[in-house]
Amino acid sequence: MKEINSNLTIRNFITDLICSVSNSSSIVIAGHNNADPDALAAVMGLKEFLNQIDPNKKIDLVLNLNKLAEKIYKEILSDPKWNFSNTFPENIDLLIITDTSDLGMVIDSKYLQKKGKAPIIQSIIIIDHHIPPIKWDDRVKQTLILSDYSSSAEIITKLFQMQDLIPNRDIVLALLAGIITDTGHFRYATKNTLENAKFLLETGVSISEVTDHLNKKMARSEKIARIKSANRIQKIHYIQEYIVVFSHVSSYEASACKSLIELGADLSFIISYIPKTNEFRISSRAKGKLIRETPLHLGEIMKIIGQNHSGSGGGHDAAAGAYGIINNENKDYMGVLVPEILKLVKKVVVKKID
Numbered sequence: 001m002k003e004i005n006s007n008l009t010i011r012n013f014i015t016d017l018i019c020s021v022s023n024s025s026s027i028v029i030a031g032h033n034n035a036d037p038d039a040l041a042a043v044m045g046l047k048e049f050l051n052q053i054d055p056n057k058k059i060d061l062v063l064n065l066n067k068l069a070e071k072i073y074k075e076i077l078s079d080p081k082w083n084f085s086n087t088f089p090e091n092i093d094l095l096i097i098t099d100t101s102d103l104g105m106v107i108d109s110k111y112l113q114k115k116g117k118a119p120i121i122q123s124i125i126i127i128d129h130h131i132p133p134i135k136w137d138d139r140v141k142q143t144l145i146l147s148d149y150s151s152s153a154e155i156i157t158k159l160f161q162m163q164d165l166i167p168n169r170d171i172v173l174a175l176l177a178g179i180i181t182d183t184g185h186f187r188y189a190t191k192n193t194l195e196n197a198k199f200l201l202e203t204g205v206s207i208s209e210v211t212d213h214l215n216k217k218m219a220r221s222e223k224i225a226r227i228k229s230a231n232r233i234q235k236i237h238y239i240q241e242y243i244v245v246f247s248h249v250s251s252y253e254a255s256a257c258k259s260l261i262e263l264g265a266d267l268s269f270i271i272s273y274i275p276k277t278n279e280f281r282i283s284s285r286a287k288g289k290l291i292r293e294t295p296l297h298l299g300e301i302m303k304i305i306g307q308n309h310s311g312s313g314g315g316h317d318a319a320a321g322a323y324g325i326i327n328n329e330n331k332d333y334m335g336v337l338v339p340e341i342l343k344l345v346k347k348v349v350v351k352k353i354d
């Protein structure tokens, strides 16, 4: 039943999307800043999808890639000549954002500082697989936020299937790369994820065409950040049988956070703080076992933390992040954030045992 409802939601979304696109002249598709392979795949896939429906429609892409997305783009795709801009046009009729529902992750303070002003946007469409935001931008006209999908790439794959369209080979590889990276090489894939991936594989590509390029060599600075993060754990917290650790590094937070889980923590948080601006960023990760056994959803915890500190946050149940500001005289960000996060985590983790 759920499946039928979800298909109907997607069908209606496609109809409205096509209508919005045909009524707009300045259209931009953008991913979140520092776009990962999933955001790259979603942006490319959506443009191809819309251009298969209307080949004459001009659609601009605004995207800046992170290291892994850059690698995929250069090594896996046969034609890495897409025109990704890092500047938004001044006036946008329709902005479609993917892999995030937060406009602040697409047009952030750094961008505004550099460019001096935000583009004038008439309407916004969101396609995402994370949890929906609490506060909506008034300009948001349509959303397709499917939290039971593994990745934005999987949602775009579904759009092609429902419209009876076949993506070209490069798009197939990009979509597959998005699904593979967001599911931890299918570890977090559901039955539907595998069915959607099957649709892509049936076009004649193989998984190894993607995975052969995903093993990136770790930079020396990343190794050091990981080691520092372990070294800087001040206290090991125990919540029921689970081991929870907090640490801080100034770069490679996500990688450091992951490394603490690999070391044996069930839940890890890495905080990075910029004393000059009082800004902090948090990266969090949980072991699958903890997520299966308790109602913990890190995306929800990070959302609250971001909101508590005039920032934002969100993500998946087992991997999420937040950013915000701490105006604390002695810059004791760990002293503020650690008890706050622990309290929220305890509330959900302990509840399940009772």
Ligand SMILES: [Mn+2]
Binding pocket: 038, 039, 099, 129, 150, 151, 152, 182
């Ligand atoms: Mn994603």
